[in-house]
Amino acid sequence: xxxxxxxxRRWRHRWxxxxxxxxxxxxxxxxxxxxxxxxxxxxxxxxxGWRGAAQxxxxxxxxxxxxxxxxxxxxxxxxxxxxxxxxSIRIEGPVVNWDSHPQRRWRxxxxxxxxxxxxxxxxxxxxxxxxxxLPWQREPHGIGWITLALLLVLIVIAYAxxxxxxxxxxxxRDGAERFGRGVFDQPIPxxxxxxxxxxxxxxNTMAHDIQGMLDAKRALLLALSHELRSPLTRAxxxxxLLPATPEGETERAALLRDLAEMRDLISDLLESERLAxxxxxxxxxxxxxxxxxxxxxxxxxxxxxxxxxxxxxLPALAVDRLRxxxxxxxxxxxxxxxxxxxSEPPRIALRAAEQGGLMLEVRDFGPGVDAAQLERLTEPFYxxxxxxxxxxxxxxxxxxxxxxxxxxxxxxxxxxxxxxxxAVSAVLPGA
Numbered sequence: 001x002x003x004x005x006x007x008x009r010r011w012r013h014r015w016x017x018x019x020x021x022x023x024x025x026x027x028x029x030x031x032x033x034x035x036x037x038x039x040x041x042x043x044x045x046x047x048x049g050w051r052g053a054a055q056x057x058x059x060x061x062x063x064x065x066x067x068x069x070x071x072x073x074x075x076x077x078x079x080x081x082x083x084x085x086x087x088s089i090r091i092e093g094p095v096v097n098w099d100s101h102p103q104r105r106w107r108x109x110x111x112x113x114x115x116x117x118x119x120x121x122x123x124x125x126x127x128x129x130x131x132x133x134l135p136w137q138r139e140p141h142g143i144g145w146i147t148l149a150l151l152l153v154l155i156v157i158a159y160a161x162x163x164x165x166x167x168x169x170x171x172x173r174d175g176a177e178r179f180g181r182g183v184f185d186q187p188i189p190x191x192x193x194x195x196x197x198x199x200x201x202x203x204n205t206m207a208h209d210i211q212g213m214l215d216a217k218r219a220l221l222l223a224l225s226h227e228l229r230s231p232l233t234r235a236x237x238x239x240x241l242l243p244a245t246p247e248g249e250t251e252r253a254a255l256l257r258d259l260a261e262m263r264d265l266i267s268d269l270l271e272s273e274r275l276a277x278x279x280x281x282x283x284x285x286x287x288x289x290x291x292x293x294x295x296x297x298x299x300x301x302x303x304x305x306x307x308x309x310x311x312x313x314l315p316a317l318a319v320d321r322l323r324x325x326x327x328x329x330x331x332x333x334x335x336x337x338x339x340x341x342x343s344e345p346p347r348i349a350l351r352a353a354e355q356g357g358l359m360l361e362v363r364d365f366g367p368g369v370d371a372a373q374l375e376r377l378t379e380p381f382y383x384x385x386x387x388x389x390x391x392x393x394x395x396x397x398x399x400x401x402x403x404x405x406x407x408x409x410x411x412x413x414x415x416x417x418x419x420x421x422x423a424v425s426a427v428l429p430g431a
Contacts, residue, residue: 020162027158066119066127072096073125088132093125101132168196172203184211232262268397271326272380275404282320282408289358290314290350292321296328297348302336309349317358317428319409327405330398331362331424339364339421357430365421377415378403402426
């Protein structure tokens with residue numbers, strides 16, 4: 001059972017993997033840094049350059065406010081000033097001691113910031129002025145939520161723009177996956193004429209060149225295979241016409257066997273190239289798979305040792321009869337070759353598949369295959385270490401052809417260790 005990663009690790013992995021999220025992060029950090037630099041510079045400019053220029057004006061204005069308070073200072077007038085102006089007032093003296101903002105720490109407005117914000121009256125009172133409740137501070141929560149909402153809207157707009165800007169990367173990724181599967185008929189769409197558009201165009205050109213090379217290779221292989229068939233047929237005919245003398249019977253049989261292997265190899269190569277082509281043509285017809293399996297097993301010289309599990313009432317499928325015969329024959333020969341000496345005979349089962357259609361399973365009870373080699377059994381020309389002797393036969397195209405036949409019909413081929421033996425399952429869809 002796999003352990004779920006913590007949420008912060010998943011988000012960290014997603015952030016590292018997503019170019020969009022990293023660009024949005026850079027934009028947000030850059031905006032915050034620019035705002036901090038701007039505000040810091042403005043604050044420094046106001047605190048240094050403008051302070052000296054505004055001090056005489058503010059000083060004269062404070063003198064007028066102190067005169068308006070009267071002698072001794074009148075608390076009612078002070079309250080009226082605080083309501084009318086965004087200032088705070090603290091009065092200290094022998095008669096009046098009053099503070100408009102008792103919760104405020106006034107040390108920042110005292111001698112540390114200069115005495116130009118403090119005035120003394122003739123009767124010994126000291127009046128200190130400071131900033132009061134600013135208009136945008138009277139409803140801090142509303143303004144804060146509005147600011148946060150605007151910030152989120154800007155982030156969403158930036159993310160949408162970046163997503164649209166990098167949308168060609170998704171097209172390039174999907175196109176690379178298609179080209180990797182050998183599907184070259186759908187190029188990458190060109191949405192814009194920028195650097196990403198140029199990259200997509202270059203990848204399309206590369207895919208077109210690769211398709212041309214693959215087609216040329218396939219055409220060359222097909223041409224060579226066709227050209228080799230004629231001299232091979234003549235060589236086999238001449239070998240069969242040799243005098244059957246006791247002295248040369250062994251060499252004659254070995255020559256015929258080698259020529260038969262070459263013939264089968266060329267036939268398998270031709271069939272694999274036809275099936276591997278994206279334009280493989282299937283001659284579909286309604287086929288009773290159970291009857292077809294019985295015919296293939298009956299035609300095989302060792303078919304009498306095979307156990308059949310073919311229930312009645314299975315639906316017929318629209319498949320290519322010759323290709324399905326090839327699939328069944330190859331799987332049967334593979335099971336007899338590697339499981340013929342086991343305690344139990346090979347088995348062929350046919351049943352309805354869960355996703356629709358039918359599933360054909362061929363199992364032997366032989367030694368099986370090492371788990372590390374299972375995934376490579378359906379590769380062309382791949383043989384396990386135990387199957388590299390000449391006596392075992394085969395060149396490694398049988399399982400590859402079975403996979404191509406299943407995939408050409410829209411199905412799949414799976415190989416697993418049945419312990420004991422090897423089980424190969426071909427799923428053929430109903431449509």
